[in-house]
Amino acid sequence: MQLALFWIFAAFTLAFGLGVVFFRSPVSSAMSLVMSFIGLAALFVTLDAFFIGVVQVLVYAGAVMVLFLFIIMLLDLRADQRRPVKLSAWAGAGIVVGGFLAILSQVVSSLPALQQTKPALANPAVNDVAQVGFALFRNFNLPFQVIGVLLLVSTIGVVVLSRRELK
Amino acid sequence: MSFPVEFCVLSLGILMLLVDSFFPSIDKRTLAHTAIVWLAVFLAATFFLQPSPLWASPNGFYETDALGLFFKRFALVSTILTLVLAIEYAPVVERFIPGSRPGAGLGEFFTLPIFTCAGLMWMASAADFVMIFCALELVTISFYIQVAFMRRNMASLEAGTKYLILGALSTGFLVYGITWIFGMTGQTGLRGISTVLGMVPQASQTALLFGIGLILVSLGFKVAAAPFQFWVPDVYQGAPTPVTAFLSVASKAAGFVVLMRVVDAFLVAPALQAKLVPALGFLAGLTLVYGNLAALPQTNMKRLLAYSSIAHAGYLLVGVASVGSPAAGRAIVFYLLAYLLMTFLAFLVLIPVSKAAGGDDISDFNGLGRRAPGMAFAMLIAMLSLAGLPFTVGFLGKFFIFEAAMRQQHFVLVVLGVVTVACGFYYYLKVVRAMYWQPAPEDAPPVLVSPLTRFTAAFLVTLILVLGVYPKPILDFLP
Numbered sequence: 351m352q353l354a355l356f357w358i359f360a361a362f363t364l365a366f367g368l369g370v371v372f373f374r375s376p377v378s379s380a381m382s383l384v385m386s387f388i389g390l391a392a393l394f395v396t397l398d399a400f401f402i403g404v405v406q407v408l409v410y411a412g413a414v415m416v417l418f419l420f421i422i423m424l425l426d427l428r429a430d431q432r433r434p435v436k437l438s439a440w441a442g443a444g445i446v447v448g449g450f451l452a453i454l455s456q457v458v459s460s461l462p463a464l465q466q467t468k469p470a471l472a473n474p475a476v477n478d479v480a481q482v483g484f485a486l487f488r489n490f491n492l493p494f495q496v497i498g499v500l501l502l503v504s505t506i507g508v509v510v511l512s513r514r515e516l517k
Numbered sequence: 518m519s520f521p522v523e524f525c526v527l528s529l530g531i532l533m534l535l536v537d538s539f540f541p542s543i544d545k546r547t548l549a550h551t552a553i554v555w556l557a558v559f560l561a562a563t564f565f566l567q568p569s570p571l572w573a574s575p576n577g578f579y580e581t582d583a584l585g586l587f588f589k590r591f592a593l594v595s596t597i598l599t600l601v602l603a604i605e606y607a608p609v610v611e612r613f614i615p616g617s618r619p620g621a622g623l624g625e626f627f628t629l630p631i632f633t634c635a636g637l638m639w640m641a642s643a644a645d646f647v648m649i650f651c652a653l654e655l656v657t658i659s660f661y662i663q664v665a666f667m668r669r670n671m672a673s674l675e676a677g678t679k680y681l682i683l684g685a686l687s688t689g690f691l692v693y694g695i696t697w698i699f700g701m702t703g704q705t706g707l708r709g710i711s712t713v714l715g716m717v718p719q720a721s722q723t724a725l726l727f728g729i730g731l732i733l734v735s736l737g738f739k740v741a742a743a744p745f746q747f748w749v750p751d752v753y754q755g756a757p758t759p760v761t762a763f764l765s766v767a768s769k770a771a772g773f774v775v776l777m778r779v780v781d782a783f784l785v786a787p788a789l790q791a792k793l794v795p796a797l798g799f800l801a802g803l804t805l806v807y808g809n810l811a812a813l814p815q816t817n818m819k820r821l822l823a824y825s826s827i828a829h830a831g832y833l834l835v836g837v838a839s840v841g842s843p844a845a846g847r848a849i850v851f852y853l854l855a856y857l858l859m860t861f862l863a864f865l866v867l868i869p870v871s872k873a874a875g876g877d878d879i880s881d882f883n884g885l886g887r888r889a890p891g892m893a894f895a896m897l898i899a900m901l902s903l904a905g906l907p908f909t910v911g912f913l914g915k916f917f918i919f920e921a922a923m924r925q926q927h928f929v930l931v932v933l934g935v936v937t938v939a940c941g942f943y944y945y946l947k948v949v950r951a952m953y954w955q956p957a958p959e960d961a962p963p964v965l966v967s968p969l970t971r972f973t974a975a976f977l978v979t980l981i982l983v984l985g986v987y988p989k990p991i992l993d994f995l996p
Binding site for chain 2: 453454456457460461462490492493496497499500502503504506507509510511514515516517
């Protein structure tokens with residue numbers, strides 16, 4: 351049952367991921383990204399990571415993507431112009447992607463651990479909010495603070511790069 | 518006794534931001550000068566730090582060993598030099614920022630390198646993939662902003678966008694590689710990984726190698742190694758010149774520290790060593806050949822320095838490929854130090870010259886030997902040292918690297934290295950020829966140099982020459 355769900359949602363996520371790249375209208379791309387995030391959230395839920403699944407829906411699919419759509423509509427972006435197909439670019443991309451997939455499939459097939467299904471978690475509550483908070487603020491305190499600095503720097507960046515007139 | 522230098526630097530950055538916003542009438546250059554003084558104080562303070570393993574984290578995120586400590590000082594010195602460059606470059610930045618009054622936006626331009634410095638120092642001490650990732654992202658994101666800082670300049674914006682897209686791609690590779698390694702070993706700490714490496718079953722070796730390969734690709738982006746160097750020429754040319762210097766020295770050095778730590782952690786397994794060393798050797802050879810050959814036809818000074826930065830990454834990678842030799846670590850560190858001195862010196866001369874000429878082509882250096890003899894002499898020393906002429910640090914740096922490579926029997930790499938050094942003489946001496954053998958244009962404006970820049974240039978020239986003849990004090994001091 352769980353395995354079947356995994357495959358369904360994995361295919362769902364990937365299909366909409368391709369949609370993000372290949373749709374020409376920005377709105378369709380953004381909506382595909384929302385669907386892709388929802389598929390990802392479902393995958394987290396099948397792994398018993400309920401909190402991360404919920405956050406994925408609330409923050410990414412909800413808040414971030416709504417903002418994306420707002421901006422796309424406010425700026426009134428047109429559909430991407432159809433550009434002439436560059437053969438060399440496609441060939442280069444094909445070689446890189448093909449090579450990467452070939453290596454990846456070889457790696458995956460060489461792993462015995464991936465052929466077996468692991469048993470479900472004995473205590474699914476282990477991934478709840480309290481545990482995540484505990485890990486974040488205690489064990490991973492230093493990296494967490496570095497991320498805080500990173501957010502400060504990106505805030506400065508947004509102001510510097512987007513404000514109409516700097517003071 | 519240890520104290521967190523990073524947090525001191527961070528507080529300085531936040532304080533500067535506050536002063537900048539609450540006292541808008543203050544001269545921004547005063548702010549930068551104050552920051553330089555404080556960074557120098559922190560630099561002096563690091564000499565009272567004892568190397569102590571695994572400070573402040575039960576999980577081993579952070580390590581103040583001799584190598585980490587050395588690179589903290591390296592980050593501080595390069596930030597100080599960047600601020601000196603930035604003060605000199607400020608009028609150009611001002612012209613390309615939409616501001617409501619003169620000096621708008623300069624406060625942020627002087628503050629961002631300080632946050633980058635904190636990130637670089639965390640990177641130097643990171644002993645865990647989680648920490649490596651967070652610190653690396655802090656550094657990279659602050660660089661995206663700095664590269665695109667001159668908003669009204671198309672080249673700067675384009676460079677920022679290119680750097681953002683390729684940087685995001687390389688981050689993706691890094692995270693994916695870390696995931697595979699975590700999946701195979703169950704560890705993110707470098708020390709933890711090397712202890713369990715012996716217990717990883719044979720069947721998982723391929724997957725482990727795949728993870729390491731992805732991390733190598735990502736770090737290859739950061740240190741500008743071929744074939745991951747596409748972004749370098751455009752980004753270096755478009756970015757504001759002080760940022761270019763900072764990017765090519767500090768970001769590359771931090772990338773190499775992480776690379777050395779990661780490679781060290783995986784070398785304990787002989788099976789991995791047999792795969793990893795040839796891969797590094799291949800990258801090194803490719804980077805050497807590409808960087809040096811592509812630099813030959815360049816006519817723009819910043820582009821020339823970009824390709825030269827790729828070439829220098831090649832020599833450094835030769836050092837990384839020889840890590841089995843005990844001398845290799847010291848050779849890499851010495852090379853990076855030499856690279857810092859000569860690259861910053863070259864950019865220090867480039868800024869006033871290009872400000873006077875309004876562009877940064879090599880032909881703008883025509884007749885500099887007569888127009889500004891002092892600056893021309895500084896550039897001469899920088900170029901000779903970058904090329905690797907004896908009696909400069911550049912020569913000794915290459916010498917130590919090749920010595921380590923010989924000990925590890927990497928003869929092909931040494932031959933490639935020597936041939937490409939000869940290649941380097943051609944393009945570095947092109948600049949020297951322009952300065953001393955080409956006549957200056959009739960209407961050449963005078964090159965104005967501030968006393969601070971003059972003093973810094975003299976200091977760097979002295980260090981390059983003295984350490985090139987008598988490197989013993991610094992060698993004793995290196996980890």
